[in-house]
Amino acid sequence: MTALGQLAGGLGTALLALVVLGWLALSAVACLVGVGLLMVPAALRVLHALAARERDRLARHGFEIVAPDPPPVRLRSAVVDPTTRREVGWLAVHATYGLALGLLGVLLPIAAVRDMAFPLLWPVAPDATSTSLGFGTAHSWPQAAAVSLLGLGWIAVLLGFGPGMARLQARPALRLLAAGPHADLSLRIAELTATRAAALDAHATELRRIERSLHDGTQNRIVTVTLLLGAARRMVTRDPAGAEELLERAQTAAELALAELRVIARGILPPVLSERGLAGALSGLAVQSAVPCRIDVDLAQRCAASVEATAYFVVAEALSNVAKHSAATQATVTVCVRGSRLLLRIEDNGRGGAGEAGGSGLTGIRRRVAAHDGSLRLTSPDGGPTVLEVDLPCGS
Incomplete structure (x- = not known):
């Protein structure tokens, strides 16, 4: 199901890619008479937005693509910009090759459902009704039942080849939409530096929380236990009843300290996770x-x-x-x-x-x-x- 969802999502961006490809082609032709010079910046913005959308879509499916620096939208700069040329190449491939794979990913489930249900629909269907992909018509119950086997075949194709088709559909984007060797990865380096600083800050904050919990709570209770035990030791011979009371208070304080230690330990890494x-x-x-x-x-x-x-x-x-x-x-x-x-x-x-x-x-x-x-x-x-x-x- 994940592969089918990925193929269906790729079909959506492939249809948009087909529209944008036609727009770019029209703008290129219109440039011959000068009108296209006004159309190119908007077309390039749409191209870059579509490429960014494809990166986000693939990231949701586990394909990480490091985005390059924002490409230019002026014609003269775009012509010599490697990122723009790679995005145009992806656009052409995705609008054809990706569109075909996306259509297969959407049509094959429909064909499987129709062929599986064909024996139920055949008695009330017109005589000219054929199977989903036009493989002849059924004229008897055995022929209609055989069509359902064709539906099982489509399901087997989807289960066997669906993930591979999804990977094939994503491959041009992984190759062409990622930052190339020409790209300046300073933004990515800055991002990793920021996340490392955030990790260190989160770690320091967690250590301060643990230290504060130990110092303000558990440590004070353990000190109380120590004092009560010392007082009980001094009173045990001359006032056994008072010593017993102090020992009970010490036991209560020790139990509270143990409970607080458990809470702190669960806050570090809850045992329920393991x-x-x-x-x-x-x-x-x-x-x-x-x-x-x-x-x-x-x-x-x-x-x-x-x-x-x-x-x-x-x-x-x-x-x-x-x-x-x-x-x-x-x-x-x-x-x-x-x-x-x-x-x-x-x-x-x-x-x-x-x-x-x-x-x-x-x-x-x-x-x-x-x-x-x-x-x-x-x-x-x-x-x-x-x-x-x-x-x-x-x-x-």
Whole structure:
């Protein structure tokens, strides 16, 4: 199903590529009489926008494409610009080769459904009704039943060749839309430097939180236990009853310190992640949520422990925000793996208007996500709904 969705999405951009290719061809011809000089900048902007859309589409399916610097839109600069020439080459290939693969990805499921249902439709269909791809007409029940075998064949083709077709459709974009050897990768270097700084900042913040929790809570309780045990030791011979009371207080303080240590340990890396996996851990969060929450997890593989921990804390913080600020009555958490990416979507039906200001915790979430070179997108219009989407690499 993922391959079919990718092929169908590629068909959409291929149809747009066909339109843009015709526009560019028309602009080139019109340049001979001078009118095309006015058409070229708009056509080039549309070309670059379509190429960026294709990069984003493939990224959602796990194909990472490093985008080059923004190409020019003036004719003289565009003619000698390598990025523009590569995008035009991709446009021509995708508008033909990609369009054909996309059509196959859409038409074959339709043909499979029709042929599978052909024996049911044949008795009431006109005499001239043929199979989905025109392989003759059926004149008897055995012939009509044989058509359903053809439908099974289309399903087998889709299951066997669908992923390969999707990869073939994406290959020209991976080769032509990525930053070439000529490209200046300074923006990518700056982005990686920023994410590294965010990772270090998130790490330092986490260490400060742990230190503060240990110093202000657990350490004070352990000091209390030590003092109570010392006092009880001095009183044990002259006031056994008082010593017993002090020992009880020391035991209570020790139990509280142990409970706080467990809370801190769970905050570093929740044991439920290693015991039950991300799906089980998120189900536990949904049960504990103050707002009724539905969990939809589709994970065919385990991700790196650090990525699962980040996903867990993102969902935990998001559900906490929903309970505190949104006045929502329902929340939904959707988690799935697409290619090499882990996608999270947290949605609530609250009043909206969420933002990173005001101590909502979204800044911390963004830093955690950036530390893994992931992305975060928040949509929260006034009146709702609020949708938080997070994209994380599975293996880092």
